[in-house]
Amino acid sequence: MSHHKVISLAEAVRRHTWDGMQYASGAALPVGSDAIVFGRELLRQGRRDLHAIFHCNTQQLNLLAAAGAVSRAECGFSGLEGFGFAKGLGRAVQSGAVALEDYSNLAMPLRLLGGALNWPFVPATVNVGTDLEFRSAFDPEHSPNRDKIRTVTDPFSGRTIGAFSTLQPDLAAIHVTLADPEGNAIMLGTEWSRFELSRAAKRVILIADAIVETDCMRQFPNLVRIPGLLVEAVVYWPFAAWPQASPGMYDGDEAHMKAMNDALGSEAGTAAYLADYVDGIDGVDDYLDRIGRERIAALSRGPTSFLLDPYRRWILPHADALALSREGAAA
Amino acid sequence: MTQPYTRQEMMAIATGREIRDGELAIFGVGLSMLAGFFAQAHHAPRVRAMTEGGVYGATPVGGLPWGIECNRLSANAVSFTNAIDALGCLVASGRCDVGIIGAAQVDRFGNVNTTGIWGGDIGPVYRPPKTRLTGAGGANDIATGCKRFLIMVSHESKRFVERLDYLTSPGYLDGGDARERLGLVGGGPSAIITTLGILRPDPVTREFVLDACFPFSSVEEIRAQTAWELKISPNVQIVPEPTADELEALRRVDETGMLRR
Numbered sequence: 001m002s003h004h005k006v007i008s009l010a011e012a013v014r015r016h017t018w019d020g021m022q023y024a025s026g027a028a029l030p031v032g033s034d035a036i037v038f039g040r041e042l043l044r045q046g047r048r049d050l051h052a053i054f055h056c057n058t059q060q061l062n063l064l065a066a067a068g069a070v071s072r073a074e075c076g077f078s079g080l081e082g083f084g085f086a087k088g089l090g091r092a093v094q095s096g097a098v099a100l101e102d103y104s105n106l107a108m109p110l111r112l113l114g115g116a117l118n119w120p121f122v123p124a125t126v127n128v129g130t131d132l133e134f135r136s137a138f139d140p141e142h143s144p145n146r147d148k149i150r151t152v153t154d155p156f157s158g159r160t161i162g163a164f165s166t167l168q169p170d171l172a173a174i175h176v177t178l179a180d181p182e183g184n185a186i187m188l189g190t191e192w193s194r195f196e197l198s199r200a201a202k203r204v205i206l207i208a209d210a211i212v213e214t215d216c217m218r219q220f221p222n223l224v225r226i227p228g229l230l231v232e233a234v235v236y237w238p239f240a241a242w243p244q245a246s247p248g249m250y251d252g253d254e255a256h257m258k259a260m261n262d263a264l265g266s267e268a269g270t271a272a273y274l275a276d277y278v279d280g281i282d283g284v285d286d287y288l289d290r291i292g293r294e295r296i297a298a299l300s301r302g303p304t305s306f307l308l309d310p311y312r313r314w315i316l317p318h319a320d321a322l323a324l325s326r327e328g329a330a331a
Numbered sequence: 332m333t334q335p336y337t338r339q340e341m342m343a344i345a346t347g348r349e350i351r352d353g354e355l356a357i358f359g360v361g362l363s364m365l366a367g368f369f370a371q372a373h374h375a376p377r378v379r380a381m382t383e384g385g386v387y388g389a390t391p392v393g394g395l396p397w398g399i400e401c402n403r404l405s406a407n408a409v410s411f412t413n414a415i416d417a418l419g420c421l422v423a424s425g426r427c428d429v430g431i432i433g434a435a436q437v438d439r440f441g442n443v444n445t446t447g448i449w450g451g452d453i454g455p456v457y458r459p460p461k462t463r464l465t466g467a468g469g470a471n472d473i474a475t476g477c478k479r480f481l482i483m484v485s486h487e488s489k490r491f492v493e494r495l496d497y498l499t500s501p502g503y504l505d506g507g508d509a510r511e512r513l514g515l516v517g518g519g520p521s522a523i524i525t526t527l528g529i530l531r532p533d534p535v536t537r538e539f540v541l542d543a544c545f546p547f548s549s550v551e552e553i554r555a556q557t558a559w560e561l562k563i564s565p566n567v568q569i570v571p572e573p574t575a576d577e578l579e580a581l582r583r584v585d586e587t588g589m590l591r592r
Contacts, residue, residue: 029384032400055414056468079465081360081398090463100463102446102499104471105383106418113415125423126475129513131446131498132467140457159514189405190384191413247405252397303392303406 088264124162183231441502
């Protein structure tokens with residue numbers, strides 16, 4: 001395994017992020033998969049002025065916005081589904097601290113697909129005729145806006161249709177269930193837009209709940225939707241999407257989902273949250289201790305646990321995966 | 332309330348009655364899923380239900396899912412794909428028969444706002460809302476592409492507005508044939524089902540008209556809770572009360588009692 005790509009979370013953020021960058025996270029689902037722990041590390045390293053590209057808001061974007069690290073965001077959805085409005089993001093948008101450019105949940109992956117294929121634009125079959133077309137937070141002076149979604153003539157029918165701009169984010173941090181040390185990845189549950197995102201972004205870092213031997217990928221190559229040749233680095237981090245869910249691995253932490261969102265609703269609450277779940281955390285084991293070992297055991301016994309069964313025999317023991325991270329960071 | 336069911340339950344059952352067996356249907360989180368899975372549990376066992384995550388063939392376990400990607404749905408899916416597949420190949424393409432969406436504000440043409448509350452007209456320069464809501468999500472895509480869609484919304488005058496602060500998801504836009512002129516694939520909203528009754532669009536003007544009251548509501552109450560001058564159908568019906576079977580099926584789906592609070 002001399003060419004493995006596993007590095008520590010801190011090292012990944014140090015090497016591959018900078019202030020003002022276009023930062024995308026995957027899957028960017030509001031209660032499911034997201035590279036949430038990557039956002040915690042962005043804050044620990046003081047990254048600012050991020051242009052966040054999130055298919056949907058997540059607790060990560062909610063946190064980054066509440067903490068003042070984001071100045072621009074593009075999303076298809078800005079809430080937390082059953083957990084209500086995103087109080088941190090909402091506060092930042094209402095104060096004007098974050099300019100939130102609205103699209104829909106189909107528009108965002110279409111724009112990523114366009115970026116992945118290096119197309120000049122994507123036909124806009126949705127969003128047209130609404131304020132998603134006519135209002136732009138990035139260009140507020142021009143209302144109705146004619147630049148966010150432009151028009152183009154369909155060369156076949158002669159009809160005038162809408163055109164979306166495409167996305168090629170500087171970096172995508174993509175949460176996956178399983179990655180091997182070379183960066184081949186299997187995602188359990190909906191992919192959402194991780195396939196397109198992994199091809200659209202200029203760099204890809206995987207955040208994996210577990211590291212598996214490459215033999216696992218050779219057994220299920222049809223399921224490896226992100227091959228290692230696209231991937232810059234792999235970070236091993238169990239419960240990387242917590243308090244959100246990772247199918248096969250763990251359920252969402254309902255109590256923490258609510259408490260976190262409530263905390264992010266105020267500046268004081270955000271400061272307290274950062275002290276408890278961002279600033280103070282020292283590595284994987286300390287993070288798992290903060291979640292609580294009993295809670296981890298309970299969340300791991302969910303109704304989707306059986307989804308992981310075919311892969312369990314290839315999962316590297318925790319200590320071995322951590323050793324790879326240390327070795328990679330030193331290289 | 333004297334009847335043995337809540338207004339929210341009546342709304343969910345009335346919405347579910349609009350779903351027909353065998354249809355390809357897309358449900359969102361919350362009320363939409365409750366109504367949709369009620370229909371599946373009661374009279375539409377072969378409804379082809381999906382969510383925008385591309386989670387196919389799943390029925391919720393352990394309570395109402397927290398999201399379209401919740402493990403409560405992922406626990407018994409037969410296929411996991413992705414957003415472009417569900418919202419694009421199956422919805423924006425025009426294939427999906429019916430969708431259900433919610434609304435913070437709705438206007439007389441069934442246009443929906445779920446983006447924010449500005450307290451009136453935004454004005455010539457876009458500015459931050461007083462209250463930021465959840466944005467479009469998949470609702471814009473469902474409203475644009477589904478053959479028909481249903482709007483579920485609590486009937487309050489602050490929601491049934493003369494003019495939306497922001498148009499997130501298209502109903503009939505300015506009315507008439509505005510959707511067709513713009514080339515939107517789907518047919519538009521077929522009903523607005525509220526906590527007080529059912530509104531349906533006039534076939535020509537596409538303006539929503541009060542079609543039916545619930546057993547516990549009245550035309551006067553519905554008018555008072557609608558901020559535009561609501562037109563009333565000449566033969567307003569009274570929606571039949573939920574049957575014992577319907578209530579039993581709904582409460583099996585709504586096992587956490589979200590609709591009974």
